[in-house]
Amino acid sequence: MTPPTETPARPRGWWGPSLMRRTLLALLAAMALVWLVLLGQAAITHYRAMDTNPGVRQLAQGLAGALATLDQPAEARALVHGMAHTLNAMRADVDLLQGTLVLLQLQDRTGQLLHSSTAGVHAVVLAGDAGHAAMDVAGTPHWVAWESTGPWRVVVAEPRLADARLLGFMGEDLAASVLLALPLVGLPLWLAVRTGLRPLARLDAQIAARSAHDLRPLQHLPPQRELHGLAQSFDQLLARLRAHLAREKALVHDAAHELRTPMAVIATQAHVLAQAPEGPARAQASEALMRAVQRAAHLSEQLLTLAALEEAPAQRPTAPQDLMALLQDCLAERADWAEGLGVELSLDGPDTLDLPLDRQLLWSALGNVLDNALKHGCGPGAGREVQLRVRQEGGDVVVWIADDGPGIAAGEQDRVFERFWRSPRARSSGSGLGLTIAQQAMGHLGGQVCLGPGLHGRGVGFTLRWPVAG
Numbered sequence: 001m002t003p004p005t006e007t008p009a010r011p012r013g014w015w016g017p018s019l020m021r022r023t024l025l026a027l028l029a030a031m032a033l034v035w036l037v038l039l040g041q042a043a044i045t046h047y048r049a050m051d052t053n054p055g056v057r058q059l060a061q062g063l064a065g066a067l068a069t070l071d072q073p074a075e076a077r078a079l080v081h082g083m084a085h086t087l088n089a090m091r092a093d094v095d096l097l098q099g100t101l102v103l104l105q106l107q108d109r110t111g112q113l114l115h116s117s118t119a120g121v122h123a124v125v126l127a128g129d130a131g132h133a134a135m136d137v138a139g140t141p142h143w144v145a146w147e148s149t150g151p152w153r154v155v156v157a158e159p160r161l162a163d164a165r166l167l168g169f170m171g172e173d174l175a176a177s178v179l180l181a182l183p184l185v186g187l188p189l190w191l192a193v194r195t196g197l198r199p200l201a202r203l204d205a206q207i208a209a210r211s212a213h214d215l216r217p218l219q220h221l222p223p224q225r226e227l228h229g230l231a232q233s234f235d236q237l238l239a240r241l242r243a244h245l246a247r248e249k250a251l252v253h254d255a256a257h258e259l260r261t262p263m264a265v266i267a268t269q270a271h272v273l274a275q276a277p278e279g280p281a282r283a284q285a286s287e288a289l290m291r292a293v294q295r296a297a298h299l300s301e302q303l304l305t306l307a308a309l310e311e312a313p314a315q316r317p318t319a320p321q322d323l324m325a326l327l328q329d330c331l332a333e334r335a336d337w338a339e340g341l342g343v344e345l346s347l348d349g350p351d352t353l354d355l356p357l358d359r360q361l362l363w364s365a366l367g368n369v370l371d372n373a374l375k376h377g378c379g380p381g382a383g384r385e386v387q388l389r390v391r392q393e394g395g396d397v398v399v400w401i402a403d404d405g406p407g408i409a410a411g412e413q414d415r416v417f418e419r420f421w422r423s424p425r426a427r428s429s430g431s432g433l434g435l436t437i438a439q440q441a442m443g444h445l446g447g448q449v450c451l452g453p454g455l456h457g458r459g460v461g462f463t464l465r466w467p468v469a470g
Contacts, residue, residue: 023193027186035178042170050143057132057145060156064147067154076152077115080106084117096169103137103157124155199227215242323353327388330366334374343378349390355397355468358445365441368434369401369462377405383459395467402454402461413451442466
């Protein structure tokens with residue numbers, strides 16, 4: 001007895017796979033990306049401003065305006081000294097600027113140094129009466145601006161902060177804003193995801209509550225478009241399972257019904273064989289027993305072939321082979337049978353035809369159609385000829401198998417591919433599965449087998465058509 005299959009445990013908790021966790025992590029990643037974008041934008045804005053209109057230039061212009069009213073060098077030096085003291089005192093209170101001092105110099109129009117807020121620093125050499133530039137002052141990078149007014153030239157030099165220090169400060173400042181926005185964005189998103197997953201949880205509960213034998217369609221499909229499609233796909237899967245189980249039940253029922261007759265014959269003839277003395281009666285019982293065993297074996301083989309075809313994948317790997325050689329082998333295997341029936345077998349087609357073929361499927365389809373022609377269309381009092389013709393039509397291969405036997409009545413032609421169907425006018429017994437197997441095999445090749453006219457206005461022909469595999 002096969003042990004019951006255990007249902008795999010569902011991962012729970014934060015560490016298991018979770019849409020909620022993935023969504024929240026995606027939110028964190030999005031906020032981090034926003035932070036990086038804002039940081040990059042702030043850095044670009046800062047450097048662009050320093051290149052076009054830096055703060056040191058505005059300070060130099062303001063200071064030059066104040067110096068314009070002064071004529072005495074002592075007064076000008078006092079103003080510059082006081083401004084430098086005030087600015088550097090203010091910078092001492094800013095964490096980012098601590099340890100850096102703004103340099104203010106007072107020069108005359110010729111560039112002669114009159115005052116420097118930082119002792120020991122030589123006069124900054126400049127070109128023109130006004131401007132701004134990035135340059136080294138006393139061996140340190142500075143943003144420098146200068147303006148001239150009256151007899152004075154004022155120079156303002158601010159130490160240029162290292163990029164890492166500046167970006168770190170900007171990043172910290174922006175991080176506070178991003179962290180403040182995180183719960184404002186995350187809470188609505190969390191509520192939306194939590195609410196949106198409830199229909200999925202209800203669908204999960206509905207499926208989990210079913211027994212293994214309950215293959216009915218789902219009773220309540222979720223209205224959400226995404227889940228509705230999932231539920232419909234699940235219902236389609238259940239429908240395929242129901243159809244598969246129905247085919248299995250029908251196959252078992254039909255197999256039991258069809259095997260009943262040969263099994264009964266075997267039991268009867270075995271009893272006769274056991275009781276009969278040596279002689280004609282015993283030989284007759286032995287022959288009947290052998291025929292019944294052969295019929296049961298043939299039926300079992302056909303059932304297994306049909307079951308394998310129904311479970312096989314729709315497409316199977318193929319390799320180039322010679323179709324004409326395959327057909328010749330198929331005819332050669334039935335040559336003795338045809339000779340015993342007085343039937344002529346013929347093959348019309350190219351000498352060779354190399355194509356990507358699934359030999360097993362084609363052998364099964366072609367063999368069963370040939371067997372049907374020899375068994376039901378030929379023999380004493382019936383047809384005497386079976387022809388095979390091969391051709392290519394566009395991207396398809398076509399094999400036509402026809403006989404000149406009694407044919408199939410018009411009212412019976414729609415049933416020839418049904419499982420276990422046998423015409424009441426059949427000339428010999430059979431399993432009733434051969435043409436069904438041929439149809440299944442051709443379906444797996446992406447083709448079909450069709451019923452049509454036979455030879456010389458008599459008999460029946462079967463056309464096997466399938467696309468050439470790329």
